[in-house]
Amino acid sequence: MPVPNRAGLNIVKLDVKDVRFPTSLGGHGSDALHTDPDYSCAYVTITTESGKQGFGLTFTSGRGTEIIVLCIRSMKRFVVGKNAADIFADFATFWRAITNDSQMRWIGPEKGVAHLAVAAILNSLWDLWARLENKPVWRLLVDMEPEELVSTIDFRWITDVITKEEAIQLLKSKKAGKEGRIKTLLENGYPAYTTQAGWLGYSDETLKKLCEKYLKLGFTHFKVKVGLNFEDDYRRCSAVRRYIGDDKVLMVDANQAWSVNEAIEWMKRLAPLKPMWIEEPTSPDDVYGHAAISKALAPYGIGVATGEMCANRVMFKQFLQSGGMQYCQIDSARIGGINEILSVYLMAEKLGVKVCPHAGGVGLCEMVQHLQYWDYACLSGTMEGRLVEYVDQQHEHFIDPCVVENARYLAPKLPGYSTQFLPGTIEKFGYPRGSEWQRMFKEGVFPPPDEAETVNA
Known part of the structure; x- marks a missing residue:
């Protein structure tokens, strides 16, 4: 599968939002260690100069989402100014670049907050690629030749189990x-x-x-x-x-x-x-x-x-x-x-x-x-x-x-990774300024955020 034409695909913006839902009120998602989760995400939107967009997210459980949002903002330098077609043409190299920056890898490498941030960005890029091809992500992957699909993977540290050639x-x-x-x-x-x-x-x-x-x-x-x-x-x-x-x-x-x-x-x-x-x-x-x-x-x-x-x-x-x-x-x-x-x-x-x-x-x-x-x-x-x-x-x-x-x-049919929010979701559940959160703070359902959590307001 050829990658998209480069024209108009320079990435000019990466936006990220802290979005939370008050699931702890009903005990939804509760388990032995996560007793009061508020299902949340760091939600990324990337935009190209031609107006094409990709949407991605990483899942969280409430507090701490603001930290991932800050990490994603710090990673903008790896994405904004790049051409999406160039990323897709050599995806494994891009992947290693964003996960192994010589300074940022110290807060990973490839784990924790840094990797959760990477996941949201990568998910938005795959969503963009599928939208450009007018296919759901599963069909984008299915239609790739083995060599094309394998070219997106960084095999460093796993060749003792499987090599690129074996995967193909x-x-x-x-x-x-x-x-x-x-x-x-x-x-x-x-x-x-x-x-x-x-x-x-x-x-x-x-x-x-x-x-x-x-x-x-x-x-x-x-x-x-x-x-x-x-x-x-x-x-x-x-x-x-x-x-x-x-x-x-x-x-x-x-x-x-x-x-x-x-x-x-x-x-x-x-x-x-x-x-x-x-x-x-x-x-x-x-x-x-x-x-x-x-x-x-x-x-x-x-x-x-x-x-x-x-x-x-x-x-x-x-x-x-x-x-x-x-x-x-x-x-x-x-x-x-x-x-x-x-x-x-x-x-x-x-x-x-x-x-x-x-x-x-x-x-x-x-x-x-x-x-x-x-x-x-x-x-x-x-x-x-x-x-x-x-x-x-x-x-x-x-x-x-x-x-x-x-x-x-059932099979997803729309182009993309099924990750785009409906209009109004962020306005209601963006944290802490969303209308639903402001209402719950006012009514005393939840305490207002502390200083650290207002960094993304």
């Missing part, structure tokens, strides 16, 4: 049947599981109502948050198992709450409820710990899922090599954009690990559907044992929201 050959080996798989996606969509019924802050009554709701919507896979109190976990998980029946699938998610030995013992006691996986059982950086948990729980038929807070492709490489994950959970905003995510998919495929993306936060469902569509069409070629997380929150704020029917993500 792997993609070429999967070409047979590609058009049929695209047809399947367009006709049938991609399977989803729900976490919406399982937030830790929900009452038992809410839990029951939401299980009933999502069963009627066709869901067969339900994830429940655990990790604070075993008796409460067993009671809640038993209730979910009772509501959904033995023929449906239960998964549990501890969000890093346990030590390694605690995770093993806790899950052995939950094993009678037949959970398919335990997600993030311990520190997201503990490769050996996850490997030990995986080995201990294998006789119980419980896999380990992790990756939503995995910092970069090198961490993923080690988890995949060690046997520390049986379900690889890439996140569309945690590591460095599509470029780096593609490298994780390639390593997972070579090492035989299923990819089941993390989603649910602001814009995450919108983005990961594109990635999993590409994976099925061009790489894994199968949906067996693979699912995309679905949480029914904040979709109403997007021009092109994800559509899930009968527990399947």
Whole structure:
């Protein structure tokens, strides 16, 4: 696929907004460690001299978003003044430049605030590229020749698992049947599981109502948050198992709450409820710990899922090599954009690990559907044992929201990465000057922001 013509594609502006939604008021998104999240994002808009725009974001949980916004502003120098066509023509080089500046890499490298900022910028660039080609991102990726797609990836530090040449050959080996798989996606969509019924802050009554709701919507896979109190976990998980029946699938998610030995013992006691996986059982950086948990729980038929807070492709490489994950959970905003995510998919495929993306936060469902569509069409070629997380929150704020029917993500059809907010969303929920936040401050629903948080006002 040729890159767009350079004419009119000089990037003249990069704007970033702090956007927050008051989800903590209803306990939405609550888990063992994130007890009061306000689902938020740093929202990037890039504009070319011809007026073409790209929209991207990185997901956050409220406080701290202002820090990522400042980091994105500091990274403008890598983007403004560049020609978008030149970036796309040598995307891997651009990726290394923005992630490995000799001074800014000290606050990473390729992790934390710096990498979250990079993800928002990279997501906006991919959105722009897809819009210029008049395709949804998944179709942009699917239509690339293996050499073109691989040229967007920086393989530094992962060639001991997969080289550029191996990646090209792997993609070429999967070409047979590609058009049929695209047809399947367009006709049938991609399977989803729900976490919406399982937030830790929900009452038992809410839990029951939401299980009933999502069963009627066709869901067969339900994830429940655990990790604070075993008796409460067993009671809640038993209730979910009772509501959904033995023929449906239960998964549990501890969000890093346990030590390694605690995770093993806790899950052995939950094993009678037949959970398919335990997600993030311990520190997201503990490769050996996850490997030990995986080995201990294998006789119980419980896999380990992790990756939503995995910092970069090198961490993923080690988890995949060690046997520390049986379900690889890439996140569309945690590591460095599509470029780096593609490298994780390639390593997972070579090492035989299923990819089941993390989603649910602001814009995450919108983005990961594109990635999993590409994976099925061009790489894994199968949906067996693979699912995309679905949480029914904040979709109403997007021009092109994800559509899930009968527990399947339907194919995005509009150009881009499905990341553009509707007009008015920023005016209402931009922090702290948005009209909804000003109202809540005035009514005492939330305390007014402190000095640090007003830096982006």
